[in-house]
Amino acid sequence: MSLDLDTAAPPGGGGDRARPARAAHRRPASLTRLDLKYSPYLYVLPFFAIFAVFSAYPIGYTVWIALTDRSPLNATISFVGLDNFVELLTDDPQFWNAVVNTFGMFVLSTVPQLLLALVLANALNRKLRAQTFFRMAIAMPIITSTAVVALIFSMIYAKDFGLVNWLLDLVGLGPIDWRANRLASWFAISTMVDWRWVGYNALIYLAAMQSISKDMYEAAALDGASRRRQFWSITIPQLRPTIIFTLIISTIGGLQLFTEPLLFTSGSGGISGGSEGQFQTITMYLLDVMNTRFRWGYAGAVALVLFLLIALVSLVNYLLARRISSDK
Amino acid sequence: MTTTTLRPPVRPAAKAPRDAHQADRLWKATPLTWFGLVLGVILSLFPFYWMIVIASRTNDAANSWPPPFLPGGKLGENIQRVLENGDANIVKGLMNSFLVSGTITIATVFFGSLAGFAFAKLRFRGKNAMLLVILASMMVPIQLGVLPLYILMAELDWLNTMPSVTVPFLIGGFGIFMMRQYAEQAVPNELIEAARVDGCSTWRVYWHVVVPALRPAAAVLGLLTFMEQWNQFFWPFVVLADPANPTVQISLRSLNTAYFADNSQIFAGTLIATLPLFIVFVLFGRQIIGGIMEGAVKS
Numbered sequence: 361m362s363l364d365l366d367t368a369a370p371p372g373g374g375g376d377r378a379r380p381a382r383a384a385h386r387r388p389a390s391l392t393r394l395d396l397k398y399s400p401y402l403y404v405l406p407f408f409a410i411f412a413v414f415s416a417y418p419i420g421y422t423v424w425i426a427l428t429d430r431s432p433l434n435a436t437i438s439f440v441g442l443d444n445f446v447e448l449l450t451d452d453p454q455f456w457n458a459v460v461n462t463f464g465m466f467v468l469s470t471v472p473q474l475l476l477a478l479v480l481a482n483a484l485n486r487k488l489r490a491q492t493f494f495r496m497a498i499a500m501p502i503i504t505s506t507a508v509v510a511l512i513f514s515m516i517y518a519k520d521f522g523l524v525n526w527l528l529d530l531v532g533l534g535p536i537d538w539r540a541n542r543l544a545s546w547f548a549i550s551t552m553v554d555w556r557w558v559g560y561n562a563l564i565y566l567a568a569m570q571s572i573s574k575d576m577y578e579a580a581a582l583d584g585a586s587r588r589r590q591f592w593s594i595t596i597p598q599l600r601p602t603i604i605f606t607l608i609i610s611t612i613g614g615l616q617l618f619t620e621p622l623l624f625t626s627g628s629g630g631i632s633g634g635s636e637g638q639f640q641t642i643t644m645y646l647l648d649v650m651n652t653r654f655r656w657g658y659a660g661a662v663a664l665v666l667f668l669l670i671a672l673v674s675l676v677n678y679l680l681a682r683r684i685s686s687d688k
Numbered sequence: 689m690t691t692t693t694l695r696p697p698v699r700p701a702a703k704a705p706r707d708a709h710q711a712d713r714l715w716k717a718t719p720l721t722w723f724g725l726v727l728g729v730i731l732s733l734f735p736f737y738w739m740i741v742i743a744s745r746t747n748d749a750a751n752s753w754p755p756p757f758l759p760g761g762k763l764g765e766n767i768q769r770v771l772e773n774g775d776a777n778i779v780k781g782l783m784n785s786f787l788v789s790g791t792i793t794i795a796t797v798f799f800g801s802l803a804g805f806a807f808a809k810l811r812f813r814g815k816n817a818m819l820l821v822i823l824a825s826m827m828v829p830i831q832l833g834v835l836p837l838y839i840l841m842a843e844l845d846w847l848n849t850m851p852s853v854t855v856p857f858l859i860g861g862f863g864i865f866m867m868r869q870y871a872e873q874a875v876p877n878e879l880i881e882a883a884r885v886d887g888c889s890t891w892r893v894y895w896h897v898v899v900p901a902l903r904p905a906a907a908v909l910g911l912l913t914f915m916e917q918w919n920q921f922f923w924p925f926v927v928l929a930d931p932a933n934p935t936v937q938i939s940l941r942s943l944n945t946a947y948f949a950d951n952s953q954i955f956a957g958t959l960i961a962t963l964p965l966f967i968v969f970v971l972f973g974r975q976i977i978g979g980i981m982e983g984a985v986k987s
Contacts, residue, residue, distance in 0.1 A: 392889070399890035400812035406799040407859045408818070411825055414856035418833030418840065425836065483724045486717040496973045497729040499980070500736070503965040505919035507937045508958040511944060512735050515742065515951055521751045523738070559732060560980065567981035581714050616829050619921045623941065626949045643831055647926065650835055659835050667832045674827075 426660030433654050444661035455662065457637050458645040459669070461546070465621075465641070466614040466673075469550035474606060476554070477561035478599075482591060484562065485569045495566075498559040509552050510623035517548045517624075539624065542638040549639060552620045557613075561606050568602040569595060600681065607677045615670045618643040642666045739962070742955035743767070750951045766956035775931055775946060778957060781939035786964075788854050788935060789917035796913045797906050799859035804867025805898045809880060810890070826861040830923060841927050848930040853923060863909055866983065870905035871898060908979035911972050915965055936961045 426444055430437045448455055484494060501509075516523045517538040525535040538548045572595065580590050596603075621639045622630045631648050633640025640648070646666065650659040717725075742750045744763035749756055770778055806812070807819060830837075837856070846852040875898050883893045899906075921937045928934055931942045940961055943954045969976065 395889050395891075397812075400806040400810040400815075403802040403806040403810075403894075404818060404864075407803055407822065407861075407864060410856065410858055411821070414837060414840075415825055415828065415833060418836035419828065421836035421839075422833055479724060480728050483717070483721045483728075485715075486721050487715045488717055488721075488725075492974065494725055494729065495977055496969075498732050499973070499977055500732055500969065503915065503969045504735075504958075504962055505921060505937050505940075507919075507921050507940045508962055509735075511940060511954055511958050512739060514944075515750075515955070516735075516738070521753055521755060523755050526754055555731070555735065559728075563977060563980050577714055612827065612829060616831060616922075619925075622925075623944055626944055627947065628945045630945075643922070646831060646834070650838075656835055656839075663832050663834060667829065670829060671827075 422660045422663055424660075425657055426664055428657045430656045431654045432656070440657065444658050445665070448658070448661050448665060454637060454640075455642075455645060458633075458640050458642045461542075461621075461633070461637075461639055462615055462617060462641045465546045465550055465553075465617060465639070466611070468546050469553040470607075470610045470614055472550075473554045473558055473610065474561060474603070476558045477565055477606070478596075480558065480562040481565035481569055482595065484566050495563065499563055500559070501556045502560050504556060506556070506619035507623060509556050510620045513548065513552045513555070513620075514624055514626065539634055540638075545621075545624065545634060545639040549617075549620050549624060553614070553617070557610070561610075564606060565599060565602060568599050572598045604678055604681045607681055608674050611674045611677055612670055615666070615673065616643055617641045642669075739955055739959050742952055743959045745952050747950050747952045750955070762952065763956070766952045767960065769950075769953050770943070770956045770960060773943065773953065776939040776942045776957065777932060777934055778936060778939040778943075778960060780932075781934040781936040782960070782964075784850055784934065785918055785936040788850055789914050791854055792857050792917045793910050793914045795858040796860065796863040797910050800863030800867045800909060801871075801899065801902050801906055802894065803859070803864045804869075804871050804902075805875070805894055807864065807868040808871035809875060809877070809898070822861040822864055826865075834923075834926060838926055847927055848933050850933075852927040853920070853935065856923075857917065857920075863913065866909050867902060867905065871902060874905070875901045907972075908975050908982075911968065911976050912979055915968065915976075918965055 427439060427441060428437050429440050429444075480498060484491075484498070488494060504512075517525075519525065519535065519537050519539070522538070524538070528535060536544050538544045576594050576598075577590055580594060585593065618641060621633050621641055622644060624630070624639065625632075625634065631640075631644050631652065633644050642662070643666070646659055646662045649655050649662055740763075741756055741759050743766055745756055745760040745766075746762055749760060770776065807815065841847050841852045844851075846855075879897050880893055883897050888896070919937065920935070921941075924935045924938050925941065928938050931938070934942065940954075940957050943950075943957045
């Protein structure tokens with residue numbers, strides 16, 4: 361949108377064009393050829409150097425380590441084939457507990473998060489006074505870190521003096537021990553995630569809504585379609601690519617959930633996710649295996665399965681979102 | 689930047705007045721719209737207010753029933769207690785966070801614009817395959833390689849030091865993609881051609897033609913990168929186990945693991961940890977919001 365303007369009116373720096381000409385100390389043609397040929401590679405080199413050492417190599421190493429019993433406690437490393445994966449998938453209730461928790465909180469946070477973001481974006485897309493104020497206020501939570509969010513909400517959900525329990529008491533409901541009960545803890549953690557991300561997603565939806573042609577709505581209104589009808593029949597289908605995008609981003613983020621449940625427990629021992637692991641996520645379990653039990657080979661298997669789950673769920677979400685919107 | 693402009697108020701003049709009137713009604717905010725927005729704003733801002741309330745109370749007042757709803761007078765005292773807390777080392781944490789986030793921000797803008805320029809405007813073999821690798825790298829969660837990366841850090845003797853949380857993040861796929869998208873549209877090819885004819889080397893083209901054109905997008909990339917890095921938790925948690933040399937987020941974690949949960953001190957800590965980004969947001973909120981919205985349209 362705005363970018364076209366920038367292209368049409370090159371920045372002030374463009375006026376400097378005469379300067380390089382002045383400085384054109386003609387270089388040998390061979391040097392120019394070398395420059396043209398190798399400069400591009402030089403410019404992309406920093407990324408690939410860092411990627412190779414700190415991403416590609418560790419990922420490859422993960423695959424290998426998952427096939428061994430490596431541990432800082434073992435003097436020797438032996439190759440164990442797929443044993444780690446077999447144990448993980450067939451004989452590890454704690455892993456499956458973490459999978460259930462992660463997915464539970466993922467669904468419990470993502471669905472309301474995206475729905476609320478859609479509703480907010482739709483409201484922000486109206487003619488409003490103080491537009492900028494509303495956008496800034498709603499986007500503000502993105503400046504907080506997940507650690508800050510977790511600490512603030514941990515107190516809001518405190519059992520004894522927490523704000524939420526006080527509100528519940530006000531309307532005559534008994535206090536809830538937000539950490540002891542599995543569903544309650546999932547709910548509390550999901551609200552932390554949602555508080556931080558609803559505004560962000562609303563801005564993304566708003567941007568997409570603004571690029572929908574206004575004529576479509578006017579035509580629909582002339583045909584007597586209600587606002588609600590316009591929302592479901594024009595806005596949602598037009599937003600399909602954006603919804604898919606936010607779904608995938610939320611999937612990648614949601615299945616990696618870590619900080620909020622970790623800090624939900626005050627004191628040490630947060631990594632176990634509650635007294636019975638009722639809110640231990642896969643990432644927490646991964647670090648548990650890695651740093652408390654020192655089973656590095658097994659941790660490699662956990663990391664790989666986590667990655668496969670993320671890829672699988674992203675794919676399913678993608679297909680679902682495509683399907684749902686094209687049915688309309 | 690023009691990205692923050694609102695919906696253009698100008699409508700085609702050719703439309704009949706009745707039409708225009710109807711269109712106006714179509715976009716009018718109903719009371720329900722206002723209700724939803726105001727509720728959204730209150731929910732968005734309340735935790736910030738709550739942060740101040742608890743951070744300015746004594747711990748006893750913070751843990752009382754009913755909870756306090758107005759700020760008290762102990763803010764300075766609580767902040768002093770956090771700053772002097774020997775387990776949290778939050779002053780060290782703040783300095784480390786500034787150092788780490790600042791370094792990564794500068795590196796990301798520089799390497800990102802350089803590579804973005806190459807991908808948008810230069811011709812070289814293997815370009816598309818490389819772009820694909822960069823795109824794929826953005827989809828991979830850090831957890832996948834976390835264990836070998838940890839072992840690598842131990843071998844480099846970087847555990848509990850700042851290079852471990854800086855060097856691996858100096859340039860990521862997002863920065864390159866954002867710069868590439870912007871360079872494609874904001875840097876006219878004719879300008880590059882002209883500079884070439886004048887005998888400019890590729891580097892001079894970058895410095896004199898591309899950098900000035902990329903400046904607005906580079907600023908947004910810098911802001912987003914700084915915010916993201918300042919708030920980083922998972923990886924620092926893995927490699928900065930020694931509380932003596934933390935980033936600010938790890939200092940907060942240390943406050944939380946204390947044997948006695950001192951909420952007013954914890955909240956003063958969250959306030960200190962959020963303040964730098966709050967200032968950034970107040971100064972550059974429009975650009976940040978513009979950046980998020982623009983990124984969304986392009987992807």
